[in-house]
Amino acid sequence: MLAIKPTGGGMHRQRASTFAGIALAVLLGLAGCAGGSAGDGDRIADAALRDALAGNTFVATITEKFSVGEIILIYYGADGVVKMKPQLGPPDEGVWEIEGGRICTRYRWLRNGMRTCSQVKRLVGDDMIISTVENRQFDGKLLKGNPHGL
DSSP states (O other), rough: OOOOOOOOOOHHHHHHHTHHHHHHHHHHHGGGGSSOOOOOOOOOOOOHHHHHHHEEEEEEEHHHTTTTTTTEEEEEEEEEEEEETTTSOOEEEEEEETTTEEEEEESSSSSGOEEEEEEEEEETTTTEEOOOTTTEEEEEEEEESTTTOO
């Protein structure tokens, strides 16, 4: 398993912290690959989320709060490693897991390495809407595999 230890500081850490919510939201978006669906407020089963995310990439657009319109790429490895590349910041990586119908991540830099979880608000086919702990919303689509080489 990948050991995540925040180190350093300065502008890189601040920038990464800004994109933490984005990465979490992207994680949640991959759940659409499972073939299930959930309307607003419905909880998606842990196994369905895990199956949808593992080995796939979520491409999300921020639709609420900060950085509206920014695109984020997140790859969820089947081995539990997550790799994220925001449009406006540095890439980051960490670990991911599903817990209680939520996607939980811990990145090296984002949120200073703190573990956070995001809720899937809506999942229909490969379309996904995710809400982060800061109530930031991300809309996006799940892509099979790792087409962007993250």
